Amino acid sequence: MTDFQDLNPRQRETARLVAGMRYSPPPPDLAAGVMRRVAATRRRTLWQRMFGWFVTPQNIRVRPWIPAAAFAALIVFMAGSGQFYWRTLLQHEPAGTPDRGGEVQASLPADGTVEVAFSIHVTDAKKVALIGSFNNWQKHGVELRPSAREGWWTVSLPLKRGRYEYAFVLDGMRVVPDPDSLLNRDDGFGNLNSVIIVEDYAKRPLSSLHGA
Amino acid sequence: MRDGEVSKLVERTKRGDAKAYASLVRRYQTPVYNLMLRMTRCSETALDLAQDTFVRAYERIEFCDAERNFFPWLYTLGMNVARDHLRRQKRQAGKLQSLDETADDSRALIDMDDQYAQASDRDSVNQALAQLPDDMREALVMRFREEFSYQEIADALHIGLSNAKMKVHRALDLLRKVMAKEECS
Numbered sequence: 001m002t003d004f005q006d007l008n009p010r011q012r013e014t015a016r017l018v019a020g021m022r023y024s025p026p027p028p029d030l031a032a033g034v035m036r037r038v039a040a041t042r043r044r045t046l047w048q049r050m051f052g053w054f055v056t057p058q059n060i061r062v063r064p065w066i067p068a069a070a071f072a073a074l075i076v077f078m079a080g081s082g083q084f085y086w087r088t089l090l091q092h093e094p095a096g097t098p099d100r101g102g103e104v105q106a107s108l109p110a111d112g113t114v115e116v117a118f119s120i121h122v123t124d125a126k127k128v129a130l131i132g133s134f135n136n137w138q139k140h141g142v143e144l145r146p147s148a149r150e151g152w153w154t155v156s157l158p159l160k161r162g163r164y165e166y167a168f169v170l171d172g173m174r175v176v177p178d179p180d181s182l183l184n185r186d187d188g189f190g191n192l193n194s195v196i197i198v199e200d201y202a203k204r205p206l207s208s209l210h211g212a
Numbered sequence: 213m214r215d216g217e218v219s220k221l222v223e224r225t226k227r228g229d230a231k232a233y234a235s236l237v238r239r240y241q242t243p244v245y246n247l248m249l250r251m252t253r254c255s256e257t258a259l260d261l262a263q264d265t266f267v268r269a270y271e272r273i274e275f276c277d278a279e280r281n282f283f284p285w286l287y288t289l290g291m292n293v294a295r296d297h298l299r300r301q302k303r304q305a306g307k308l309q310s311l312d313e314t315a316d317d318s319r320a321l322i323d324m325d326d327q328y329a330q331a332s333d334r335d336s337v338n339q340a341l342a343q344l345p346d347d348m349r350e351a352l353v354m355r356f357r358e359e360f361s362y363q364e365i366a367d368a369l370h371i372g373l374s375n376a377k378m379k380v381h382r383a384l385d386l387l388r389k390v391m392a393k394e395e396c397s
Contacts (some may be wrong), residue, residue: 006377011384018356018387021337023381026245027259029238038230061370190255 113158114198118166120144120178121151125170128153132166132193141169165193218282226275233273237266240283243358244290250353251294251346261297265290277319284364291350291368340390348383355380 004012118130129141134157144153165185167175177184181194218239223233238274244265248258276285341349347369354360354368357386367369 007381009386011381012390014384014388014391015352015356016343017337017391018352019351021336021341021357023242023246026251026262027242027255030241030245030259030262033259033263034237034241035230035234036271037263037267038270041267074372150301 003139014024051107113160115156116159116196116198117156118144118168118178119152119154120176122153122168122170123151124176128170129169129172130135130157131169131175133164134159134166142170145169146148159198161198163195163197165195167191167193221275222273222282225270226276233270240286241266243283244286247287247290247350247353248294250342250349253300253342257297261293262290265293268293281364283358283387284360284368287354287358287360287364288368306388338393340387343358343390344383344386348379348386351376351379352383352387 024212128144131137131141144155147154167177169175177192178194183195184192185195187193221232221236245262248261252258269289351365354365362376365372
């Protein structure tokens, strides 16, 4: 029973009139007509009903702020993704970082040089330097830095195409060849130098860097 | 018919029992037909729209929540069917107005069998209700004739709860004014 307590006396009187309003009787064939159409609907398979729903115009009520907010969020996301993509694409990756064990690695050439990384595994030295024909065997050489891999030291140099001999200097005193170099040469003074041949990186596989 | 019995019929309909649905149709055909009669003022159109409402309800019976009453859900579907029809009619009336040959048809629409108007003549409440805007009239019918809760009225009219309460109160005041005017004339 409807509660009339929230109504004033006049409203209550009007409400009672509405409660007592007369209905017109429905046509006698209303229910039968419905059940005939329902029977026809039941003969349709679920897929047919779904298809029928998809192709029938539907009324959709949406509060405008919802699609507007979704669109704004999409724009912000795309702008953010776009920035991330371009930054990643243009980022220069450090060349020659050893990963699995190759002691010399090269990266994409720029202005005719190839970035070549030199690495050596040393645990009993505090300083490691690289000397070679590319820097006229300068005594102090190019200093290597400790790598992320424990015990490894590394440095990258841009080298033009050609053949180079090199060696590592430990603590400014001991000169040792590259233990992983495939090609070495005796310099005539009792020292063994490692050899590296820098060729057209795009055409030759990485392993050829150590070959003659 | 108690709410529990209606829920059982709805559950049986969901399982494919057509006879259960036929019981629901017979139970609610009068209020649904009268809703369409009030909205369209034409008995033939009211019959078609009432049937459309029941068929649509059958096709969407899976979406009738077991916790929710079936009749308010059905009534909401009916309101949507009626609104869609009135919108289509308005668009078509706009197209037809410019054509001379349809002038007679327009007059015919007014003169045709208006069972609702005839009933209104006999019943001052119906007559007064007919003069109210559709949403206010239906808010009153749903609240006091069909005993819907304010939330059910809000759902059927696609408005907020407080809006629904306000609408019912305003509609009562407006109906009272209309009836008072009728008595004077």
